[in-house]
Amino acid sequence: MTVQFAPPRTSDPAVFGRVAVLMGGTSxxxxxxxxxxxxxxEALRARGVDAFAVDGIPALIEQIRAGGVDRVFNILHGNKGGGxxxxxxxxxxxxxxxxxGSDVLGSALSMDKIRTKQVWLASGLPTPRYVRLAPGSDVHAAARELxxxxxxxxxxxxxxxGVSRVLDDADLDGAVELAARYPGEMLMEQLVVxxxxxxxxxxxRDGHVALPSTRIVPKGEWYDYHAKYIADDTQYLCPGYEGADEDEIRQLALAAFIAAGCRGWGRVDILRDRASGQFHLLExxxxxxxxxxxxxxxxxxxxxxEFEELCWRVLESSLPESTVGDVQP
Incomplete structure (x- = not known):
């Protein structure tokens, strides 16, 4: 499948003004x-953008008060001190x-896996079965249910x-203890093989476009933090599929992105059940x-x-009227 992108809206880095690249934080x-x-x-500066680093939201507020920020490239990750x-x-x-990136609604909703699932299910989009673990919930009963x-x-x-893969009832309590170290609610989710x-x-310029999928093949049993950011033996197959399967997964990702009220850029994580072939939205x-x-x-x-152009296009999405509707992939 061919992905068509309109040319960038501008080639003049001066239109962005002084750009704070917001990173780090406390999450x-x-x-x-x-x-x-x-x-x-580094990529923005290579393209002539007047960009500078800011570590965390308090430092950003100081820069804004001093009049030194025209726009923000947000690359903070996570919540509670993240972005x-x-x-x-x-x-x-x-x-x-x-x-x-996304506005208040899209950001807040997508950060909450439980509420995102509720929106997807209401929109008829597939996601693995789950149970919300409220404080004091019987985790063993929840495991029996799923x-x-x-x-x-x-x-x-x-x-x-904070994620644990639980294969045995004896490991449930330890998994809950780990997840409970982090703020907010917890959920138990069906493991899709x-x-x-x-x-x-x-x-x-013409709307949101789903890029080719990437199929992830970790050396271990699942794609954990180590496989994502540390290991060099994780395989990334891009595109993940060909033909109708690739069309389907990209259409699903775009539908999920729009349903959650997201904009600008993002990444939709998906599982495909090996037995049934069905896709399931994760986050x-x-x-x-x-x-x-x-x-x-x-x-x-x-x-x-390439990377420099990607950063430029993400930054362009902060300009007025940078997206005008949504298009299918």
Missing amino acids: AEREVSLDSGSAVL EDGVLQGLLEALGVPYT GLPVFIKPSSEGSSV GDELSVPVLAS INTAPGMTSHSLMPKAARQVGI
């Missing part, structure tokens, strides 16, 4: 964010500072932080990683968009 994903932010900063839960977006909206094996995870963390895939979505990342291991740059490269 559990700080180190990944710093790596991503450094790469983005993906809607708090930063609300702040920037109130201050009138343009920024990359059937082992399951994943237990914090509802509002990314990058596989099959391929794990990721589909980036990127704004273009949306509204500020995807941009490290050497990250999936969005890999997919963009497949359609001729």
Whole structure:
């Protein structure tokens, strides 16, 4: 399938003004964010953008008060001090500072895995069965309801932080203890055995476009934090599929992105059941990683968009009227 992108809206870096590349912060994903932010900063400067690094939201507020910020390239990851839960977006909206990525609604919703699932299910989109684990919930009863094996995870963390793969009833309590270290609710999710895939979505002048999927083949049994950011033996097959399967997964990713109210750029994570062939939506990342291991740059490269241009196009999405509707892939 051919991916068609309209030309960039501008070739003049001066239109962006002074750009704060917001990275780091205090979330559990700080180190990944710093790596991503450094790469983005270098790419924007290479294209002539007047960009500078800012570590965390308090430092950003100081820069804005000093009058030194015209727009923000948000590469903070996570919640509660990160930049993906809607708090930063609300702040920037109130201050009138343009920024990359989803707005308050899309950011807050996508950061909450439980609420995202509820929206998808209401929209008729497939996602693995799950149980919300309220404080004091009987985790063993929940496991019997879903059937082992399951994943237990914090509802509002990314990058596989706090996630456990539970195969035996005896391991449930330890998994809950790990997930409970992180703020917010927890959920138990049906373990779908099959391929794990990721589909980036990127704004273009003509609307949002789903990039080629990436099928992830970790050396271990599942795609955990180590496989994502540390290991060099994880395989990334892009595109993940060919023909009708690739069309289907990209259409599903775009539908999920739009249903959650997202905009600008993001990455939709999907599982494919090996037995049935059915796709299941997992989550949306509204500020995807941009490290050497990250999936969005890999997919963009497949359609001729190198890293510097990718960063430019993401930054362009913060300009007025940069997206005008949504298009199918």
